[in-house]
Amino acid sequence: MSTTVETRVFNFSAGPATLPLPVLEEIQADLMSYRGTGMSVMELSHRGKTFIEIQETTIARLRELLNISDDYAVLLLQGGGRLQNVMLPMNLITGPGQSADYILTGYWGVSSSEDMPHFGRLNKAFDGSFCNYSRLPQPGELKLESQAAYVHMTSNETIHGVQFQDFPNTGSVPLIVDASSELMSRPMDISKFGGVYACAQKTSGIAGCTIVILRRDLIERGSDRVPGYLSYKKHVESADLMLNTPPTFPIYVTGLICKWLQQEIGGLENMERINREKAQIVYDVLDRHSGFYRGHADRPARSLMNAVFFTPNAQTDDLFVTEARKHLLSDLKGHRVLGGIRASIYNAMPVEGAQTLAQFMNDFAIRHG
Ligand SMILES: *Cc1c(COP(=O)(O)O)cnc(C)c1O
Numbered sequence: 001m002s003t004t005v006e007t008r009v010f011n012f013s014a015g016p017a018t019l020p021l022p023v024l025e026e027i028q029a030d031l032m033s034y035r036g037t038g039m040s041v042m043e044l045s046h047r048g049k050t051f052i053e054i055q056e057t058t059i060a061r062l063r064e065l066l067n068i069s070d071d072y073a074v075l076l077l078q079g080g081g082r083l084q085n086v087m088l089p090m091n092l093i094t095g096p097g098q099s100a101d102y103i104l105t106g107y108w109g110v111s112s113s114e115d116m117p118h119f120g121r122l123n124k125a126f127d128g129s130f131c132n133y134s135r136l137p138q139p140g141e142l143k144l145e146s147q148a149a150y151v152h153m154t155s156n157e158t159i160h161g162v163q164f165q166d167f168p169n170t171g172s173v174p175l176i177v178d179a180s181s182e183l184m185s186r187p188m189d190i191s192k193f194g195g196v197y198a199c200a201q202k203t204s205g206i207a208g209c210t211i212v213i214l215r216r217d218l219i220e221r222g223s224d225r226v227p228g229y230l231s232y233k234k235h236v237e238s239a240d241l242m243l244n245t246p247p248t249f250p251i252y253v254t255g256l257i258c259k260w261l262q263q264e265i266g267g268l269e270n271m272e273r274i275n276r277e278k279a280q281i282v283y284d285v286l287d288r289h290s291g292f293y294r295g296h297a298d299r300p301a302r303s304l305m306n307a308v309f310f311t312p313n314a315q316t317d318d319l320f321v322t323e324a325r326k327h328l329l330s331d332l333k334g335h336r337v338l339g340g341i342r343a344s345i346y347n348a349m350p351v352e353g354a355q356t357l358a359q360f361m362n363d364f365a366i367r368h369g
Contacts, residue, residue: 010353013331014158014306014344015181015202022264023256023348041252046245055246058255065258065268068190068213073236075212076251081180081199084210085112088176088195089119091222091232092149101125101148101173105164106133106157107337112178113152123148133160135298142168150174150194150218156182158202159335161308161342162301167192174218182305183211184261185347186272194218200250203305203346205257209250261347271347278345278354279304285358289365296338310340316368317341327360329353 011018034041037050044051059074068074077083089100099121102113105128116122125144126137144151151170156163158181167175174194183198190196195214201207212232219232228234228243235243265271283302286293286309296308311317317340321333334340345354 009325009328009330010349010356011330012343012345012349012353012357014335014342015199016207017202017344017346018348019206019253020257020260020264020348023253023260026256027253042249044248046242046248047240051248052240054248054252054255055240055242058251058258059241061255061258061262062211062213065184065261066188066190066213071216072190072195072213073216073219073232075214075232075235075241076246076254077210077212077235078208078247080207080210081108081178081197082111084178084197084212085115086118087226087230087232088150088152089116090226090230092176092218093120094149094221094223097121098149099123099145099147101144101151101170103137103142103151103153103168104128104133105136105154105162106160107335108157108159108178108180109152109154112154116152120149125151132296133157133162134296134301136162136164136301137168139168144168144170144173146171146173148173150176152176152178154178154180156180156303156305158306158344159308159337159342160296161303161306162297163303163305165300174215181344181346184257184268184271185275185305187268200254202344203348205254206250208247209254211254257347265347274351275304275345275347278349278351279307281351281354281358282307282343282345282361285361285365289362289369292365292369293361296340305344305346307343307345308334308338308340310334311364311368314339319368320364323364324357324360327356329357329360332357 031040062074101123103126104110104124113122123145125142151173155177176194177196179196180198181202183204185203197212198204200209286295294310311320324332332341334342
């Protein structure tokens with residue numbers, strides 16, 4: 001039984017998303033018996049030596065790739081990005097009347113802010129709804145409060161296709177970043193942030209594992225009234241960083257992604273260079289046919305990860321998606337809140353995928369323009 005590489009498509013899904021072929025092949029090779037254990041990773045005890053080594057290696061690789069110092073805890077949790085929207089305010093808002101600043105740059109920034117008012121006062125430091133989240137705040141537009149427990153932002157808005165290149169200066173207030181759809185797509189200076197979190201299924205693995213990087217002093221200073229699984233303190237204090245059975249297989253896949261980034265890509269600087277090249281290929285063809293395609297994001301805010309654009313009308317959008325599929329270009333339909341087309345060009349999308357898409361976009365614009 002060989003891999004069916006020939007039958008694979010270029011999958012532009014926003015998440016769960018395409019995985020690097022070498023990672024899939026390694027999973028396949030390991031599946032029946034992981035390194036002589038006679039069992040798959042899914043069947044390993046989470047307290048056994050073999051799995052603990054997988055978990056430790058995964059965390060060590062994350063630390064190396066992102067240059068994470070020991071001032072930060074790295075947790076591999078369940079519950080996705082969504083659960084972090086709850087855990088953050090639950091742990092970091094410690095007293096009545098406390099507030100946190102949220103920078104609302106798209107669907108995910110907004111949904112992060114929706115759970116917050118259960119725990120404290122929400123300050124909308126920026127609300128991009130006036131432009132339907134097509135651009136990012138200028139530094140002077142942020143209404144930050146010096147007493148805030150933290151500032152929350154979404155570094156890449158997966159649905160609206162806008163991405164920060166520079167991060168706001170929040171002074172002594174810790175900045176917490178939802179980097180779900182871009183973690184490890186470029187270097188990130190973690191020391192500038194109070195914390196960074198990401199669900200794995202976009203750029204860092206498969207669904208089921210959430211990477212939480214959080215400054216230890218924030219965890220220590222956190223609320224003591226947080227129940228069990230929701231408490232960061234309980235997680236960092238538990239034996240082997242395992243409060244309960246962690247998502248073992250997803251953690252293993254995240255480890256393989258990290259290994260691929262280190263050994264085949266050669267680190268995050270290289271990954272960023274490749275990602276910029278791919279994004280340029282797609283945005284160039286968009287701009288070349290600017291009478292036909294309309295991008296959602298203002299140019300300076302354009303995401304390197306999710307290119308969101310429209311053809312002249314909803315009928316041609318549908319036709320684009322259907323015809324693209326015949327060229328092995330899959331999952332290009334835009335998210336329901338915006339419509340149009342969305343091409344997610346994450347780490348694992350090969351340059352050839354971006355080129356094939358660009359060629360198709362060019363042909364489609366000529367045929368239907
Ligand atoms: C996908 C996504 C989430 C939600 O992740 P879940 O794992 O579905 O909870 C949160 N934030 C961003 C930026 C995302 O792209």
